[in-house]
Structures are given as C-alpha cells and as structure tokens.
Amino acid sequence: MLGTLTLLLSCQLAGELTARLLHLPVPGPVLGMVLLFAGLLVRGGVPEPLQETAGGILRHLSLLFVPAGVGVMAHLNRLEAEALPIAAALLGSTLIGVALTAWVMSVLSRRGPDAETEAEGAEDAP
Amino acid sequence: MSPDFHEIWVYLSASPLAGLTLTLAAYQAGMWVFERFGRRPALNPVMIAVLLIAATLMVAGIDYRTYFDGAQFVHFLLGPATVALAVPLYRQFQQVRRSALALLVALLTGSAASALSAVAIAWALGASERTMLSLAPKSVTSPIAMGVSEQIGGLPSLTAVFVILTGIIAASFGTWVLNLVRVKDWRARGFGLGVAAHGIGTARALQVNEVAGAFAGLGMGLNGLVTAILLPVLYRLFFM
Numbered sequence: 001m002l003g004t005l006t007l008l009l010s011c012q013l014a015g016e017l018t019a020r021l022l023h024l025p026v027p028g029p030v031l032g033m034v035l036l037f038a039g040l041l042v043r044g045g046v047p048e049p050l051q052e053t054a055g056g057i058l059r060h061l062s063l064l065f066v067p068a069g070v071g072v073m074a075h076l077n078r079l080e081a082e083a084l085p086i087a088a089a090l091l092g093s094t095l096i097g098v099a100l101t102a103w104v105m106s107v108l109s110r111r112g113p114d115a116e117t118e119a120e121g122a123e124d125a126p
Numbered sequence: 127m128s129p130d131f132h133e134i135w136v137y138l139s140a141s142p143l144a145g146l147t148l149t150l151a152a153y154q155a156g157m158w159v160f161e162r163f164g165r166r167p168a169l170n171p172v173m174i175a176v177l178l179i180a181a182t183l184m185v186a187g188i189d190y191r192t193y194f195d196g197a198q199f200v201h202f203l204l205g206p207a208t209v210a211l212a213v214p215l216y217r218q219f220q221q222v223r224r225s226a227l228a229l230l231v232a233l234l235t236g237s238a239a240s241a242l243s244a245v246a247i248a249w250a251l252g253a254s255e256r257t258m259l260s261l262a263p264k265s266v267t268s269p270i271a272m273g274v275s276e277q278i279g280g281l282p283s284l285t286a287v288f289v290i291l292t293g294i295i296a297a298s299f300g301t302w303v304l305n306l307v308r309v310k311d312w313r314a315r316g317f318g319l320g321v322a323a324h325g326i327g328t329a330r331a332l333q334v335n336e337v338a339g340a341f342a343g344l345g346m347g348l349n350g351l352v353t354a355i356l357l358p359v360l361y362r363l364f365f366m
Contacts, residue, residue, distance in 0.1 A: 008209045015209070027276075030351060033215075033350075040213070064207055064268075066175045069286050078284065079287075082252075089243075089251070089261055092243060093261075096243045102319075109313065
C-alpha cells in the first residue's frame with residue numbers, strides 16, 4: 001500500500017517535472033500514467049500490491065469528483081445566464097459522441113472474431 | 127449563538143476536518159440513495175453529494191473557498207488516481223490488441239466529434255469563450271478534463287460540473303441513441319460510452335455486459351490520453 005502509493009506519486013512527480021521542463025501541453029498526471037503504463041509493458045504484468053492499491057483508488061474514483069463538483073456554487077451566475085447553450089451543447093455533443101464512436105467501431109470491426117458477442121434484441125443494452 | 131459554540135465554530139472553520147468530514151458523509155449519503163432506489167442513472171451519487179454539500183454550505187453561510195481548503199485533500203488524490211488508470215489500461219490493452227485499428231479510428235473520430243460539437247453548439251447559441259473552453263474537454267474523466275481545461279484557459283471547476291453532467295446524460299440516453307444507429311456489437315457499444323462519457327459511461331456499460339464494460343474502460347483511458355495531448359495543440363492552432 002505505502003510502496004505503491006509512493007510509486008504512483010513518483011510517476012506523477014516525474015510527469016509534472018517532464019511537462020514543465022519540456023513545456024509539453026499535457027497535464028503531469030497524464031504523463032505519469034503513460035510512464036506507469038510503459039513500465040508495466042516492460043515488466044510484462046501488474047504486481048499484486050499495485051493491482052490492489054490502484055483498484056482501491058479507482059473504486060472510489062467518483063468520490064474524488066465531489067470537491068470540484070461543489071464548485072457549481074461558484075458558477076451559478078454563469079450557468080443561469082448561459083443555460084440554453086450549455087444544456088444544448090452537453091446533450092447534443094454527448095449523444096453525437098456515443099453514437100459516432102460506436103458506429104465507426106462497429107463498421108470497421110464487422111468481420112472481427114468476436115461477432116458472436118453481438119447483442120440480441122439490444123432492449124436492455126448499455 | 128453562545129460564546130462556547132462560537133469558539134468551536136471558529137476552530138472548525140479554520141481546520142480541514144469539517145470540510146473533509148462533510149465531503150465523505152455527503153458522498154456516502156449519495157451512494158446510499160443510489161443503491162436504495164435501484165441504481166438509477168439519474169440518481170448519480172456525485173450529483174447528490176454535490177447538492178447536499180452546496181445546500182449545507184449555503185445554510186451555514188460558508189463560502190466555497192473555505193470549504194475547498196479542507197476538501198482539497200480529497201481533490202489532491204485525483205492526480206495519483208489518474209496515474210493509477212494505467213493499470214486497467216494495461217490489463218485491457220492485452221485483450222484488445224487485435225481490434226487496434228478499428229479502436230484507433232473510432233477513438234479519434236469520437237474524441238474529436240465530442241469536443242468539437244460541444245464547442246460548435248455552444249458557439250452557435252452564443253456562449254461566452256470561457257464557457258466554450260470549459261466545455262471542450264468534458265468527455266474525459268475529470269482529473270484529466272480539469273488539467274486540460276486549466277491549460278487552455280477554461281475554468282477547471284466549471285469543467286468538473288460539465289464532466290459529471292455529460293456522464294449522467296450518456297448513462298440516461300446512451301441505450302436509446304445506440305439503438306437508433308443500430309449498433310449491436312457489445313464491443314462498439316461499450317467503447318462509445320467510454321470514449322464519450324468516461325467513468326460514468328463505463329459504470330453503466332459494466333452494469334449490462336462484461337465485454338461492453340471492458341471496452342468502455344479502454345475507451346475512457348484512451349480518450350483521456352488523446353484529449354490531453356490533442357486539445358491543447360488544437361487550442362494553440364485556433365486561438366493563439
């Protein structure tokens with residue numbers, strides 16, 4: 001637990017430093033993620049303690065959104081003033097994004113080896 | 127207010143304890159409501175927790191800054207959590223290598239379409255520049271979205287609100303729109319939800335089908351990466 005937390009923070013720190021030193025337009029933690037991913041590829045597997053700690057943090061990922069989400073308080077005026085463009089943009093772009101991604105993927109992988117995993121009626125599908 | 131109570135109040139508002147406790151308690155209340163009423167997408171635990179905390183702060187007359195001074199310890203964990211996304215990414219990477227080309231093309235199309243259509247619709251309806259920049263990264267998981275938002279001149283806390291709303295919209299209307307475009311392949315359905323609606327879309331996909339869930343998790347991780355790299359570059363091309 002302590003070891004893997006140190007590993008995660010070290011990757012984040014290395015990512016932050018790299019982004020700053022090389023003036024990369026990418027958030028430090030994302031570079032940290034790439035770094036850890038590369039490390040796992042080299043190692044060829046996920047060590048048990050890392051699996052546990054990462055699983056523990058990611059299980060409660062949505063809790064970590066809460067403090068920033070309360071920031072809605074600080075933006076009530078903006079949300080009220082621009083309610084229509086914001087609502088239309090969120091609804092439209094999300095539905096376009098889901099549909100287009102899935103459609104492109106299904107067209108390109110139509111003859112894939114997993115064709116038998118197709119949904120039947122798709123009534124209750126995600 | 128008695129003098130004793132006043133002293134306690136002064137102590138509590140100066141320490142992070144109250145903000146932290148409030149955050150954890152409100153989140154657990156949100157989880158309880160979500161589980162109790164059949165895990166409906168509309169009863170998102172984050173949304174409930176945010177509303178509870180905002181209401182409490184307003185009633186107690188505490189401003190957001192004071193609350194955040196305490197809650198920033200929870201907020202800080204978004205960094206290590208982002209790094210930890212490498213683990214599920216690695217595990218699924220091994221399984222899905224064979225559909226790599228389809229995944230890559232779908233990812234780039236979906237990622238660009240989500241960001242560009244959000245900005246275009248907001249622009250067409252007269253939104254301010256700040257709002258448009260805050261909308262652009264709203265399809266990726268919030269630690270990444272907030273980092274990108276900050277870099278391109280949006281408001282990270284506003285982006286966090288947009289991220290959560292995006293997830294709830296996809297979880298509520300995803301099935302409908304996927305049936306509308308007649309995509310039946312579980313891999314594609316899951317990937318669409320993960321790319322366009324990050325963790326909340328992934329959670330929804332996992333509820334229905336394991337294959338869809340795995341591809342949604344992959345889509346979420348990959349889109350985080352692509353958005354973090356491409357959006358700041360696009361922003362520099364168009365705005366600077």
